[in-house]
Amino acid sequence: MYKSFFGLKENPFNVNPDPRYLFLTKQIEEALSGLMYGVQTRKGFITLTGEVGTGKTTLVNRLLDWLHLRRTKTAFLFNSRMNSNQLFDFILAEFDIPCDNRSKSQQLMKLNQWLLERYRAGETAVLIVDEAQNLTFPVLEEIRLLTNLETSTEKLLQIVLSGQPELEDKLKLPQLRQLRQRITLRCRTMPMTKDQTHDYIQERLRIAGAAPQSGIFSPKAMDTVHLYSMGIPRVINLLCEHALINSFVDQTPVIEPKVIEDVAREFQLDEVEPIAPPASARQDGDVFQSEAFIQNLGEALSRFRMSPSVPSSRERK
Ligand SMILES: Nc1ncnc2c1ncn2[C@@H]1O[C@H](COP(=O)(O)OP(=O)(O)O)[C@@H](O)[C@H]1O
Numbered sequence: 463m464y465k466s467f468f469g470l471k472e473n474p475f476n477v478n479p480d481p482r483y484l485f486l487t488k489q490i491e492e493a494l495s496g497l498m499y500g501v502q503t504r505k506g507f508i509t510l511t512g513e514v515g516t517g518k519t520t521l522v523n524r525l526l527d528w529l530h531l532r533r534t535k536t537a538f539l540f541n542s543r544m545n546s547n548q549l550f551d552f553i554l555a556e557f558d559i560p561c562d563n564r565s566k567s568q569q570l571m572k573l574n575q576w577l578l579e580r581y582r583a584g585e586t587a588v589l590i591v592d593e594a595q596n597l598t599f600p601v602l603e604e605i606r607l608l609t610n611l612e613t614s615t616e617k618l619l620q621i622v623l624s625g626q627p628e629l630e631d632k633l634k635l636p637q638l639r640q641l642r643q644r645i646t647l648r649c650r651t652m653p654m655t656k657d658q659t660h661d662y663i664q665e666r667l668r669i670a671g672a673a674p675q676s677g678i679f680s681p682k683a684m685d686t687v688h689l690y691s692m693g694i695p696r697v698i699n700l701l702c703e704h705a706l707i708n709s710f711v712d713q714t715p716v717i718e719p720k721v722i723e724d725v726a727r728e729f730q731l732d733e734v735e736p737i738a739p740p741a742s743a744r745q746d747g748d749v750f751q752s753e754a755f756i757q758n759l760g761e762a763l764s765r766f767r768m769s770p771s772v773p774s775s776r777e778r779k
């Protein structure tokens with residue numbers, strides 16, 4: 463509804479992980495080239511971790527686009543709440559491998575056979591699991607066994623596990639030692655710096671059709687977006703989207719800090735707590751798609767609050 467008012471062709475701050483909108487910061491570029499390099503050189507087992515909303519799924523979607531262009535076979539599992547049987551069912555279905563038998567050993571044999579054929583044909587096969595912090599120990603153990611599928615020199619299946627920092631913590635547990643030892647490459651997504659937040663907002667506006675340097679958001683307003691979002695793209699989108707709506711309602715063509723502050727207050731970003739507030743104390747809004755989302759967001763933000771210098775090389779203990 464606000465599009466024509468701001469001279470836009472589409473909605474610039476959609477929360478979908480649309481790879482067309484991928485904004486390449488130095489960190490994102492590093493993570494993307496790490497993933498591409500890892501898969502291409504058959505590194506075997508790669509992790510991608512980062513706080514909720516920092517762009518992992520968007521990045522994975524860009525990787526998938528790139529892999530599809532290269533006719534690489536991919537299996538993308540985005541529902542990580544599965545048991546071991548489902549894991550094999552999903553993998554075979556995603557790779558389009560016919561198998562009538564539901565016994566795990568038969569499925570594994572089929573998969574191995576198919577991977578060898580791909581390998582002989584000079585093709586790479588990649589398994590990507592998103593939200594991998596939710597994988598259970600038995601499923602992670604099965605994934606470890608998949609990393610054993612190899613020729614004498616190379617891994618047959620490239621595996622990318624993408625997830626929140628809890629994934630790294632999980633992989634540090636003694637019972638997952640063997641899996642951890644197989645990780646050959648670790649990639650990360652990070653919150654944006656203030657300058658990156660400015661560029662990110664401008665770039666999304668540009669892709670959505672705004673005139674160059676359109677000035678829809680004043681520089682101070684973008685500073686305010688960075689302050690409340692702590693550089694987390696998902697929160698930047700949320701603030702900017704609602705700022706556009708509110709400014710359209712008020713018919714103000716240039717967005718100033720006050721508008722952002724109001725939205726932040728509306729979504730209680732000015733007082734985020736480690737635990738999500740009870741539903742009754744919250745405003746309903748379709749942007750908070752699930753209980754888990756707001757809880758994760760709250761936790762992520764509170765962690766950043768506690769250590770404002772977080773970004774660059776933070777290693778979680
Ligand atoms: N580098 C980026 N470029 C463009 N949009 C991004 C970027 N990182 C995140 N986003 C946007 O932020 C939102 C959350 O990103 P998402 O990939 O879902 O994060 P995660 O999977 O880490 O929780 C999405 O709307 C996505 O489009």
Ligand SMILES: [Mg+2]
Nearest residue numbers: 518519520592
């Ligand atoms: Mg995601």
